[in-house]
Amino acid sequence: MEIxxxxxxxxxxxxxxxxxxxxxxxxxxxxxxxCTDFFVALYFExxxxxxxxxxxxxxxxxxxxxxxxxxxxxxxxxxxxxxxARAGYFPVKELATFRKLDSRLQGHPTTAEHLPGVRIASGxxxxxxxxxxxxxxxxxxxxxxSHVYVLMxxxxxxxxxxxxxxxxxxxxxxxxxxxxxDLNHAQIDGTTDNVNNNRSLAxxxxxxxxxxxxxEGNDMAEVIKTLKKAQQDPDVPTMILMHTEMGFxxxxxxxxxxxxxxxxxxxxxxxxxxxxxxxxxxxDY
Amino acid sequence: MKKYEYTEKKDTRSGFGAGIAELxxxxxxxxxxxxxxxxxxxxxxxxKDNPDRFIQCGIAEANMIGVSAGLTIxxxxxxxxxxxxxxxxxxxxxxxxxVAYSNKNVKICASHAGLTLGEDGATHxxxxxxxxxxxxxxxxxxxxxxxxxxxxxxxxxxxxxGPVYLRFGRPVIPVFTPADQKFEIGKAWTVNEGKDVxxxxxxxxxxxAIKAGEILSEQGIxxxxxxxxxxxxxxxxxxxxxxxxxxxxxxxxxxxxNGGLGDSVxxxxxxxxPAPVEYVGVHDTFGESATPDQLMEKYGLTxxxxxxxxxxxxxxx
Numbered sequence: 198m199e200i201x202x203x204x205x206x207x208x209x210x211x212x213x214x215x216x217x218x219x220x221x222x223x224x225x226x227x228x229x230x231x232c233t234d235f236f237v238a239l240y241f242e243x244x245x246x247x248x249x250x251x252x253x254x255x256x257x258x259x260x261x262x263x264x265x266x267x268x269x270x271x272x273x274x275x276x277x278x279x280x281x282a283r284a285g286y287f288p289v290k291e292l293a294t295f296r297k298l299d300s301r302l303q304g305h306p307t308t309a310e311h312l313p314g315v316r317i318a319s320g321x322x323x324x325x326x327x328x329x330x331x332x333x334x335x336x337x338x339x340x341x342x343s344h345v346y347v348l349m350x351x352x353x354x355x356x357x358x359x360x361x362x363x364x365x366x367x368x369x370x371x372x373x374x375x376x377x378x379d380l381n382h383a384q385i386d387g388t389t390d391n392v393n394n395n396r397s398l399a400x401x402x403x404x405x406x407x408x409x410x411x412x413e414g415n416d417m418a419e420v421i422k423t424l425k426k427a428q429q430d431p432d433v434p435t436m437i438l439m440h441t442e443m444g445f446x447x448x449x450x451x452x453x454x455x456x457x458x459x460x461x462x463x464x465x466x467x468x469x470x471x472x473x474x475x476x477x478x479x480x481d482y
Numbered sequence: 483m484k485k486y487e488y489t490e491k492k493d494t495r496s497g498f499g500a501g502i503a504e505l506x507x508x509x510x511x512x513x514x515x516x517x518x519x520x521x522x523x524x525x526x527x528x529x530k531d532n533p534d535r536f537i538q539c540g541i542a543e544a545n546m547i548g549v550s551a552g553l554t555i556x557x558x559x560x561x562x563x564x565x566x567x568x569x570x571x572x573x574x575x576x577x578x579x580x581v582a583y584s585n586k587n588v589k590i591c592a593s594h595a596g597l598t599l600g601e602d603g604a605t606h607x608x609x610x611x612x613x614x615x616x617x618x619x620x621x622x623x624x625x626x627x628x629x630x631x632x633x634x635x636x637x638x639x640x641x642x643x644g645p646v647y648l649r650f651g652r653p654v655i656p657v658f659t660p661a662d663q664k665f666e667i668g669k670a671w672t673v674n675e676g677k678d679v680x681x682x683x684x685x686x687x688x689x690x691a692i693k694a695g696e697i698l699s700e701q702g703i704x705x706x707x708x709x710x711x712x713x714x715x716x717x718x719x720x721x722x723x724x725x726x727x728x729x730x731x732x733x734x735x736x737x738x739x740n741g742g743l744g745d746s747v748x749x750x751x752x753x754x755x756p757a758p759v760e761y762v763g764v765h766d767t768f769g770e771s772a773t774p775d776q777l778m779e780k781y782g783l784t785x786x787x788x789x790x791x792x793x794x795x796x797x798x799x
Binding site: 261307316328333334336361 | 513542549553555556558584585
């Protein structure tokens with residue numbers, strides 16, 4: 198996909214996120230907006246996904262011979278749902294059901310509602326890197342050459358289980374695994390530096406045996422380039438530190454951790470949407 | 483009354499080891515994982531035959547559960563093995579979200595459950611695991627009674643699609659069930675028929691219930707002894723059929739009374755056929771270091787204790 202088209206898609210996704218959380222006055226816009234460019238790049242440009250003759254995605258739980266993705270920091274479900282819908286996994290209009298009774302779009306992603314595109318429940322933090330490692334191991338056992346991607350938060354790096362998985366993946370030579378950390382330096386209670394400083398994540402992962410790379414997560418071209426050059430050594434997993442701005446795309450949200458888990462009110466929503474005009478050919482859900 | 487005899491004693495964990503070794507030959511999707519306890523879980527034969535299908539996770543149980551959930555994606559059947567304490571309480575949230583809620587085909591296989599772990603003491607003697615696991619939606623919970631039943635259960639859970647908690651133990655105990663049995667998940671086994679009292683027993687307490695039945699028989703009391711090897715889904719029909727005949731029940735398990743098999747039995751009876759129930763189990767206390775036999779005696783998990791509770795419950799009829 199052309200870079201301009203990817204950027205247009207990202208704008209539509211950001212509008213989805215804002216409208217979804219505003220509609221139910223709950224959910225997590227900050228991290229969702231910050232990770233939008235990454236999700237769009239991953240689903241529309243980087244991953245090799247199974248599609249039918251019409252170009253619509255085919256979803257099955259096993260995901261054999263296609264690249265698969267896990268969201269570990271499940272609270273940024275709005276961006277995940279919007280990108281899955283816009284990639285064709287389910288109708289875009291279903292985004293209107295987010296967090297409502299009987300919806301497949303639960304507050305945090307789940308397999309329980311059989312939403313196409315979701316392969317694991319997440320929300321309780323720290324578990325996704327282990328799950329992705331298991332899926333990567335499964336692909337290696339199956340002789341499946343495709344890749345596994347997982348996104349985590351930087352606050353999430355405070356969970357102990359992450360570091361169990363951090364030892365496991367390089368020791369098991371899971372070179373088909375690319376993990377990404379959303380480094381927005383913010384979590385519910387404040388900045389990550391103040392809450393419980395992660396210190397040097399790059400040095401830590403390098404010491405654990407990962408190939409470590411960094412990228413500007415709100416620069417579409419750089420995200421694509423960096424993701425595509427990961428996984429060069431078949432025996433070494435890749436960890437990408439993705440520098441993002443929480444709330445990117447909405448001026449009054451940028452860099453303010455208060456928007457981690459707060460929805461905009463009606464006026465704030467209007468103001469935000471005015472700053473994110475749809476391009477020709479794109480529509481809101 | 484049917485007499486049960488045995489020619490040898492074996493540990494139930496070795497029944498698991500034999501079962502997974504057989505699965506190693508018969509089912510190429512089965513993967514064995516452990517958290518630094520391959521020897522204790524009797525995985526040697528599986529590992530020897532299938533080195534590529536064995537995953538040593540090191541002392542990192544939370545990661546082992548997550549990796550197991552991931553392995554199911556792509557069609558593998560992971561058997562995650564460690565001591566019952568580390569297989570449940572330590573990783574409850576990982577099991578809850580990545581396995582049970584996500585409904586992954588993970589088999590959590592837990593040895594050294596209960597007091598009979600012995601000298602290591604209370605840190606390792608989990609008595610709450612059945613309760614924790616049975617509360618999880620989607621989870622099947624199995625607690626077999628001897629070597630042969632554990633082996634058969636191990637084979638059966640590989641055929642069942644969905645999360646399973648399989649609990650077994652360390653001590654050598656009589657082998658009294660048939661070697662060629664087929665294990666039916668959720669189907670209670672009538673060990674002995676009687677009209678005076680129902681004894682619902684599981685795990686290591688089944689042999690104690692059989693011995694209790696013999697003592698009671700000498701005193702003219704006929705016990706209906708039912709082995710509830712599957713704690714969940716519970717064979718409610720078997721429980722109700724037995725109690726409708728006997729009018730009272732005793733549960734027997736190597737587990738905390740809170741949350742155990744007895745709780746499940748009492749709930750069924752309270753809802754459908756109220757009847758007096760007494761419990762043989764651990765009363766809201768941690769264990770301690772000693773030999774398994776000393777602990778079973780001190781904490782009242784013996785045939786004599788079952789006999790005592792039977793008399794108490796019959797008096798309440």
